[in-house]
Amino acid sequence: xxxxxxxxxxxxxxxxxxxxxxxxxxxxxxxxxxxxxxxxxxxxxxxxxxxxxxxxxxxxxxxxxxxxxxxxxxxxxxxxxxxxxxxxxxxxxxxxxxxxxxxxxxxxxxxxxxxxxxxxxxxxxxxxxxxxxxxxxxxxxxxxxxxxxxxxxxxxxxxxxxxxxxxxxxxxxxxxxxxxxxxxxxxxxxxxxxxxxxxxxxxxxxxxxxxxxxxxxxxxxxxxxxxxxxxxxx
Numbered sequence: 001x002x003x004x005x006x007x008x009x010x011x012x013x014x015x016x017x018x019x020x021x022x023x024x025x026x027x028x029x030x031x032x033x034x035x036x037x038x039x040x041x042x043x044x045x046x047x048x049x050x051x052x053x054x055x056x057x058x059x060x061x062x063x064x065x066x067x068x069x070x071x072x073x074x075x076x077x078x079x080x081x082x083x084x085x086x087x088x089x090x091x092x093x094x095x096x097x098x099x100x101x102x103x104x105x106x107x108x109x110x111x112x113x114x115x116x117x118x119x120x121x122x123x124x125x126x127x128x129x130x131x132x133x134x135x136x137x138x139x140x141x142x143x144x145x146x147x148x149x150x151x152x153x154x155x156x157x158x159x160x161x162x163x164x165x166x167x168x169x170x171x172x173x174x175x176x177x178x179x180x181x182x183x184x185x186x187x188x189x190x191x192x193x194x195x196x197x198x199x200x201x202x203x204x205x206x207x208x209x210x211x212x213x214x215x216x217x218x219x220x221x222x223x224x225x226x227x228x229x230x231x232x233x234x
Contacts, residue, residue: 002126003105003189009156011121013105013164014149015190021182023064026135028201030181031057036137036202041223042087044216050085053219057135058087061183061206065131068183074210078127081210088205088223090141092197097226098141098205099194102165106130107188107211119160128188128211134180137201142177145184146191164191196228 004012025031039055050058062085065071075083090098107128108119134143152167154160168191177195178184186192197203 002187003108003121003124005122006151009154011152011154012149013146013152013189013191015146016187017145017147017176017190018185019178019182020068020185021064021179023068023183024060024133024135024181026180028137030135030137033137033202036089036091036204039087039089039204041089041220042085043218043220044213045085046215046217047083047085049215049217054085054087057204058085058206061087061133062208064133064183065208069131069185071131071208071210074127074129078210081125081127081212082215084209084211084213084215086207086209090203090205090223090225091201092141092203092225093200094198095228096197097194097228098197098203100226101194101228102161103146103168103191103193104161104164105188105191106207107209107213108160109212118158121154121160124188125212126188128209129185130187130207130209131183131185132178132205132207133183134178134203134205136180136203138199139180140195140198140201141203142180142195143184144175144177144193144195145186146173146175148172148174150191165193194226
């Protein structure tokens, strides 16, 4: 389900998650360290750019998504949306996060652009969908997905993901950790968060999103890790 506006700046987040797999091998012996270290990182890449410029791990992930879901059908049903691929490679140590901490949703529009205003949950597009897959040398840093509906008060002017994170933490809820090597399909209204690394090792992240952003087709040569300070939003 999408994000559903209720009365008085209340919103219902009703997760929609599906799993397929195992699609890619994961674990300490699945890929040599060189495969992680040499994998190009893509930012806002279209399918053709990713095929041409992504490394073997990216192409394996693309093949897994194509095999287990008919993404071309979804794209054909929403011709004004774009298929965007993002990949990241982290070398993690215990205590690190591979993403900004806290519960959040992906691709909620920001009226002022990427680094502009706060996400506006009233501007959602119900057709937006994401497919993600992670591969790791260890079992840590799996993504946590919310599995039960929650309500959150998101008043105008608030830091949206801070308010969502606090609302989820303050009420009964269930979540599940995605298994490495599995493709996860989730919609715009599915809160999720990175989890803290407990074991040192490399981690590869792949996400295909169908949404309104125009492809930029960039290769990134830097990546950030974060300290476990959840809920401050961004």
